[in-house]
Amino acid sequence: xxxxxxxxxxxxxxxxxxxxxxxxxxxxxxxxxxxxxxxxxxxxxxxxxxxxxxxxxxxxxxxxxxxxxxxxxxxxxxxxxxxxxxxxxxxxxxxxxxxxxxxxxxxxxxxxxxxxxxxxxxxxxxxxxxxxxxxxxxxxxxxxxxxxx
Numbered sequence: 001x002x003x004x005x006x007x008x009x010x011x012x013x014x015x016x017x018x019x020x021x022x023x024x025x026x027x028x029x030x031x032x033x034x035x036x037x038x039x040x041x042x043x044x045x046x047x048x049x050x051x052x053x054x055x056x057x058x059x060x061x062x063x064x065x066x067x068x069x070x071x072x073x074x075x076x077x078x079x080x081x082x083x084x085x086x087x088x089x090x091x092x093x094x095x096x097x098x099x100x101x102x103x104x105x106x107x108x109x110x111x112x113x114x115x116x117x118x119x120x121x122x123x124x125x126x127x128x129x130x131x132x133x134x135x136x137x138x139x140x141x142x143x144x145x146x147x148x149x
Contacts, residue, residue: 006070006115008045008128009142011052011061020064021141025134034084034105038074038112042129045073047118051126053078067138068130076112078127080104 012020025043033039045066046052084104090096115128 004070005067005138006073008047008066008068008073008130009049009052010043010045010064010066010134010139011054011058012064014060014062017062017141020136021139022136024136024139025064025066027131027133031081032085032088034081034088034101034108036105036109038076038109038129039081042131043134045128045130047075047126047128051078053082053125063142065140065142066130066134067140068134070115072131073115074112074129074131075115075118075123075126076108076129077123078125080108080111081127082125084108 010025012025027041027043031039031044043066049063081104084101086092086094087097087100087104111123112129113122118126
């Protein structure tokens with residue numbers, strides 16, 4: 001018996017849309033892993049469109065619906081990673097601070113939960129880390145209207 005799959009959202013630049021629909025999503029990220037194994041070899045997704053604080057309002061991005069096994073998913077607080085990145089790069093008036101980066105990365109890791117443990121509201125900005133690639137047959141293009149916008 002196979003486990004029930006879950007549907008998640010993923011944003012992709014419209015310029016890459018054709019190749020993603022043909023070849024699938026590859027688990028390689030340009031985002032810093034902060035030394036955390038849980039951020040390596042993943043594809044970042046969202047449970048709801050309002051969780052996508054990065055690309056949700058950018059017209060150059062399209063939404064995809066991806067279907068994956070819940071066992072491949074971990075839900076983490078994207079805000080902790082965003083703040084850690086500010087301290088890593090010295091952005092938004094924040095000085096570079098490796099100690100702050102390490103603390104925020106640890107907080108990101110220890111507050112993350114498996115998808116089965118996740119309950120609405122336990123994280124401010126939940127992001128779903130899906131381990132491994134997602135094949136083309138598990139990806140569908142959806143319109144903004146399909147995601148409630």
